[in-house]
Structures are given as C-alpha cells and as structure tokens.
Amino acid sequence: MAKILSGTVVSNKMKDTIVVSVERYEKHPKYEKFIKRRKKFKVHDVGNIAKVGDKVQIVETRPISKDKHFKLIENSKLKIEN
Numbered sequence: 001m002a003k004i005l006s007g008t009v010v011s012n013k014m015k016d017t018i019v020v021s022v023e024r025y026e027k028h029p030k031y032e033k034f035i036k037r038r039k040k041f042k043v044h045d046v047g048n049i050a051k052v053g054d055k056v057q058i059v060e061t062r063p064i065s066k067d068k069h070f071k072l073i074e075n076s077k078l079k080i081e082n
Contacts, residue, residue, distance in 0.1 A: 003060040004073070009050045010040065017068060018045045020058055044071040 007022035020043050025034045043056075044064050050056055055076040063069050 004057060005041070005059075005070070006055065006057045007041070009052050009054045009056055012045070012048060012050060012052055014042075016044060016046055016048065018043050018048075018050050018056075018072070020056060020070075041070050042067045044068050046072075050075055 005020075005022045007020040009018050010021045011019040020041050021038055022041060023036055023038050025036055027034055041058065042065075043058050044061075050072060056072055057074040058070040059073045060069060061071045064071070
C-alpha cells in the first residue's frame with residue numbers, strides 16, 4: 001500500500017518538480033508533550049500546475065530520480081487525472 005501524505009507547496013522553481021512540506025505531530029516519550037515535526041519531499045508535478053502555498057496530496061511511487069519518490073495526486077483547487 002502506497003503512502004498518501006498531505007502538505008503545503010514551498011517551492012516550484014524546478015522543471016516538473018515541487019517541494020512539499022509535510023507536518024506531523026509526535027508525542028515525546030518522557031514529557032508526553034506533542035512536538036511538531038516537519039519534512040520536505042520533492043514531488044513529481046507534470047506540467048508545473050501547483051503553485052507555492054497550495055495544499056496538495058502526494059502519493060509514494062517508484063523512484064523517479066535520485067530524490068523524487070512521490071507524485072502529485074490532488075491539488076486543493078484541482079484534481080489530477082492519471
């Protein structure tokens with residue numbers, strides 16, 4: 001089963017690639033406080049449809065390049081057809 005994540009586009013300056021920041025919360029083992037964790041993923045975006053600030057959903061896929069292992073499946077404004 002492929003992972004589906006949602007996040008915010010932080011960069012779209014590369015050809016057919018966007019950078020998506022995904023936030024998650026985890027509980028500290030000792031202090032039991034919830035901590036916000038953030039990770040950036042390079043995502044394949046054919047046609048460069050996503051803009052900076054868009055909320056998007058991404059899905060894990062086969063390696064597309066050295067860094068890209070996700071592709072765009074849904075933009076907050078548009079649905080992407082496969």
